[in-house]
Amino acid sequence: MSRLLWRALIAALPAVVLSTNPNTCQAINAQFPGRVVFSNDSAYAFDQSSYYSGQERAVQPNCIFTPATTSDVSQFVKTITPRQDSDANFAIRGGGHTLWKGAANIDGGVTVDMRLINQTVLSADKTVASLGPGGRWHDVYHSLEPHNLTVMGGRLGSLGVGGFLSGGGMTFLSRRKGWGCDNIYGYELVLASGDIIYVTEASYPDLWLALKGGSNNFGIITRFDVPTFPSDGMWYSLLEYEYNDTVLEAQAQAFSRFMEPANFDDAAMMGIFLDCTGGNFSVRDALWYADNVAKPPVFNGFTEIPNLGGVAEIATVANVVDEFGANLPTSIQRAFQLDWSFQNPPADVYMELIKIWENGTRAVADVPGMFIEFLTQPQAVTNGTNLFGLTAGKTDYAMMLMTAAYNNEADDEKIRGAILEIVRAQRGLLRRGGYLIDFVYTNYADGSQGVYKSWGAGNVAKMQAASKKYDPQGIFQTRVPGGFKVF
Ligand SMILES: Cc1cc2nc3c(=O)[nH]c(=O)nc-3n(C[C@H](O)[C@H](O)[C@H](O)COP(=O)(O)OP(=O)(O)OC[C@H]3O[C@@H](n4cnc5c(N)ncnc54)[C@H](O)[C@@H]3O)c2cc1C
Ligand SMILES: *[C@@H]1O[C@H](CO)[C@@H](O)[C@H](O)[C@H]1NC(C)=O
Ligand SMILES: *[C@@H]1O[C@H](CO)[C@@H](O)[C@H](O)[C@H]1NC(C)=O
Ligand SMILES: *[C@@H]1O[C@H](CO)[C@@H](O)[C@H](O)[C@H]1NC(C)=O
Ligand SMILES: *[C@@H]1O[C@H](CO)[C@@H](O)[C@H](O)[C@H]1NC(C)=O
Ligand SMILES: *[C@@H]1O[C@H](CO)[C@@H](O)[C@H](O)[C@H]1NC(C)=O
């Protein structure tokens, strides 16, 4: 039955019939005893507290449903899609690390918490790992470590598999193999009909491609099948430097050179973290080399800048993400983040970008809890298996992220205004130089960034066609309002 017919039918029913109908949360609760929590339950507060940002913690679903199996997910979708009551909308959550409000949580509907579906299972020949979307990379890496294997996942162990791989995935291996999503062989997917299908390049080529970066637009993903890669250790360094113009100029030089195609090394991933904390500036480099090679020369431009100390070691992937994660807060109050991508410019342009950032932070230096991080990193070298609109094999695209964290909602507008102003000036500089590209990466973007539009009209049309074909009623467009939508 169409949604319009449903609406007409419900409107025609006497009010008394409606009020005796259980609402969606009650219906789901009756269907899945023990798997639904309401706001009067202590587990509710516990679940809510596990989101990374305060904005997501403040969103209040009527209930939280925690499926344990793919079949639970399928039955849930079959139950909820025909319903029309006010809480029959839903959100899908993995690790809950998206910062912006409502990406993986919902006011007044059902939040589907995937965290019990968190297995890591190796195929008999160990070439494929099947990952549950509710897993966290810390657990995934630790379970593969005894086999000397790794997969393309997060550089922070607490990130969820579900959001990370459905949105893209910048990984230690991304300069060699592309985005995490470029490397997914198969998705087990629950469609809007509740049907469970297995999506590969051979079985559903259009849907398979649309799922790469397609986030929650096509269904609930219940399993990712991904290739494993041998790994008996990688090199990791985190170095802190004195923050002054000499050092920043050396960083700008080193990064611009690192990004030149002639210097490309496909094992090398990194990031320059410029932080402003309550008006105080600092600079650190995180250097990651995917192969078991100590002090790889590709990073000499950075390691030769006099530094204040830090780590430099060979360690397993699991240990690297744990150690790196220990430098980051485990949750934040208010947050706002934007990302954008560009062609590598000369060093003086990086220096100007830094100066724009420095100047822009002054306006908000006194905001309680103020922290603004300007992160520059090389972009994944896509292998072309997605709809991102990027040139496959191109090595000299970089990505910037501007992230603000602060204490109080009352400062939302002030911080937002300052960040938008910094980024507007930086993007303007890059655009004028001919360096800016359209592409916006899903997983670091704010909800306001219009991610899919940036991938090009032809690619959006392909995603829209897949949505119409596999979700003709548009359930995942209208009834799952969170995240980026292809329409
Ligand atoms: C501190 C920090 C470090 C980060 N580091 C990296 C990094 O190294 N590389 C990188 O690429 N990104 C990084 N990110 C970004 C990260 O990839 C995203 O935040 C990602 O969405 C996290 O996944 P999640 O499962 O925790 O997200 P959630 O917030 O739970 O979900 C994100 C989106 O995916 C959808 N979704 C989740 N699971 C499913 C599913 N099973 N089926 C359908 N849709 C689903 C949700 O509905 C939601 O819209 C980082 C973020 C933070 C905060
Ligand atoms: C909690 O709320 C739900 C939904 O409103 C209700 O069904 C349940 O009885 C409540 N439980 C308690 C202990 O109050
Ligand atoms: C899966 O989640 C359960 C419940 O939170 C947890 O006890 C278990 O350790 C997790 N397993 C893996 C492999 O991540
Ligand atoms: C993993 O690698 C280490 C170090 O190279 C080696 O000692 C160990 O035997 C390997 N384990 C397996 C299961 O291959
Ligand atoms: C991209 O990676 C996938 C998985 O590793 C692989 O199957 C595919 O052939 C690659 N595509 C290209 C163009 O290299
Ligand atoms: C900047 O820092 C470097 C490295 O610590 C140091 O050698 C240099 O003297 C500093 N320059 C100024 C002007 O402080």
Ligand SMILES: *[C@@H]1O[C@H](CO)[C@@H](O)[C@H](O)[C@H]1NC(C)=O
């Ligand atoms: C900034 O630096 C000054 C001087 O070192 C210090 O007193 C102050 O506590 C710092 N502020 C923050 C927010 O770290």
Ligand SMILES: *[C@@H]1O[C@H](CO)[C@@H](O)[C@H](O)[C@H]1NC(C)=O
């Ligand atoms: C510095 O920032 C202010 C806003 O805080 C802006 O008006 C000004 O143009 C900026 N100056 C430079 C040189 O970027």
